[in-house]
Amino acid sequence: MVNQDPRIQRTFEALFALEDIREIFRGALPSGLNQSEDQAFQKKLAELKEVIGGLETGTPVSGPLSLPGNLPVRDREEACINVQPIQAAGRLTVEARKALIAYGDGYSTCDSCKKPFRLDKIKEQGISDFHGELAEFLNMDQARVIPGARRGFQAVISSLLEKGDIAVVSSLAHYTEFLSVEHAGGIVKEVPLNEKNIITADATAEKIEAVIRETGKIPKITIIDHFDYQFANEHEVKEIARVSHDYDIPLLYNGAYTVGVMPVDGKALGADFVVGSGHKSMAAVAPSGVLATTEEWAPLVFRTTQMKGDLTGRRFGIKEVEMLGCTLMGGTLFSMMASFPAVRERVKHWDEELRKSNYLIDRILSISGSQVLSEYPRKHALSKVDTTGSFDKVAQAHKKKGFFLSSELAKQGIKGIFPGATKAWKLSTYGLTWDQVKYFGDSLVGIAEKYDLEILDEHAA
Numbered sequence: 001m002v003n004q005d006p007r008i009q010r011t012f013e014a015l016f017a018l019e020d021i022r023e024i025f026r027g028a029l030p031s032g033l034n035q036s037e038d039q040a041f042q043k044k045l046a047e048l049k050e051v052i053g054g055l056e057t058g059t060p061v062s063g064p065l066s067l068p069g070n071l072p073v074r075d076r077e078e079a080c081i082n083v084q085p086i087q088a089a090g091r092l093t094v095e096a097r098k099a100l101i102a103y104g105d106g107y108s109t110c111d112s113c114k115k116p117f118r119l120d121k122i123k124e125q126g127i128s129d130f131h132g133e134l135a136e137f138l139n140m141d142q143a144r145v146i147p148g149a150r151r152g153f154q155a156v157i158s159s160l161l162e163k164g165d166i167a168v169v170s171s172l173a174h175y176t177e178f179l180s181v182e183h184a185g186g187i188v189k190e191v192p193l194n195e196k197n198i199i200t201a202d203a204t205a206e207k208i209e210a211v212i213r214e215t216g217k218i219p220k221i222t223i224i225d226h227f228d229y230q231f232a233n234e235h236e237v238k239e240i241a242r243v244s245h246d247y248d249i250p251l252l253y254n255g256a257y258t259v260g261v262m263p264v265d266g267k268a269l270g271a272d273f274v275v276g277s278g279h280k281s282m283a284a285v286a287p288s289g290v291l292a293t294t295e296e297w298a299p300l301v302f303r304t305t306q307m308k309g310d311l312t313g314r315r316f317g318i319k320e321v322e323m324l325g326c327t328l329m330g331g332t333l334f335s336m337m338a339s340f341p342a343v344r345e346r347v348k349h350w351d352e353e354l355r356k357s358n359y360l361i362d363r364i365l366s367i368s369g370s371q372v373l374s375e376y377p378r379k380h381a382l383s384k385v386d387t388t389g390s391f392d393k394v395a396q397a398h399k400k401k402g403f404f405l406s407s408e409l410a411k412q413g414i415k416g417i418f419p420g421a422t423k424a425w426k427l428s429t430y431g432l433t434w435d436q437v438k439y440f441g442d443s444l445v446g447i448a449e450k451y452d453l454e455i456l457d458e459h460a461a
């Protein structure tokens with residue numbers, strides 16, 4: 001059962017009512033509210049009190065609460081347990097949600113921008129300090145905020161690759177790595193997986209050798225996802241950095257699934273570039289992310305504009321070409337900054353997240369015929385499981401076919417599992433409380449029992 005507590009919708013209603021009140025101030029003169037505005041204020045306040053009354057009594061809202069365009073209110077995080085892997089660590093902190101309320105207006109970072117007019121140089125509101133803290137957090141020399149990890153790949157790759165140049169990537173590389181290379185006119189060459197679905201340093205060295213033999217060209221970059229998005233297996237990133245450096249090839253560390261959830265030490269890993277995703281792993285509004293690099297590479301990737309207008313002679317100072325000047329100019333950046341203290345703290349508790357992850361996987365393994373496709377024990381909160389031998393057998397005979405599982409789970413308020421999947425599917429336990437993880441495990445085992453699947457003792461938690 002999803003949480004149908006009417007106070008959830010009432011809470012949204014109250015937030016919206018407060019925004020209506022806020023809107024009155026926005027339309028008023030600095031000298032204060034006039035008579036009709038004051039009346040409007042009193043009217044809205046009375047409405048808010050009614051909503052608060054509804055919150056107190058738990059009376060449901062009269063109709064379904066929606067935004068213009070019939071956009072329903074998104075209450076997935078309030079009413080359900082959301083185990084969708086791409087959403088788990090991007091859930092906003094309460095601080096980020098407050099920052100979004102206060103700084104949602106368009107270019108809100110620009111209130112105090114002055115010479116030399118660049119986002120990361122803005123002293124006020126802690127913006128330039130935040131850039132320094134980000135670099136420190138990743139143990140790199142310089143950092144910039146970017147609109148998504150993909151834009152970080154793009155900035156690096158377009159700085160390093162010319163048309164026809166080669167990027168070595170993982171066989172589990174994210175599509176945005178492919179597209180970033182394609183955007184620069186480059187070519188990807190994939191390192192094969194070993195039998196355990198791991199990218200090893202040996203396989204990377206062999207691939208680099210093969211590429212050099214076949215093309216006569218030394219690859220311009222190696223891009224490795226520390227934990228890939230399919231299995232969330234850990235790859236030999238540190239050793240791969242060393243191998244790449246043997247050929248003078250820089251390493252881009254793709255931390256979309258690590259930066260913001262577990263400790264990442266760029267220097268210790270030997271990374272030349274560290275890329276993280278704000279909306280995937282740093283509890284920030286999309287699109288956001290971070291690109292960090294070393295003093296060696298910063299002058300290239302963060303090069304400033306050299307362009308001069310032929311008529312006007314205009315130049316644009318220290319604007320960085322790959323950043324197209326400035327990047328996150330409003331609520332995205334402030335949400336990232338507001339979450340940052342919590343993010344910096346939570347990476348220290350990764351071991352606890354791994355305990356929850358392994359607990360849940362053990363519950364799934366206790367359902368006879370189930371397997372985990374990711375490496376096990378788990379070193380990440382995201383896992384891919386195979387229930388061909390358990391839930392998929394049920395699906396064969398069920399009138400809903402493969403949809404039975406996601407629909408059974410949805411009935412219990414668990415969302416984020418790919419609808420229709422009963423063979424291989426992914427989940428994440430990241431950020432769930434122990435009570436929620438146990439509820440999730442109990443639900444899965446309960447569904448298995450309902451359909452007469454055998455529950456094994458040896459894995460049962």
Ligand SMILES: *Cc1c(COP(=O)(O)O)cnc(C)c1O
Nearest residue numbers: 148149150174176225229256277
């Ligand atoms: C999600 C993901 C990306 C893309 O991140 P964005 O911040 O949305 O651009 C890149 N690589 C991996 C491995 C991912 O999981």
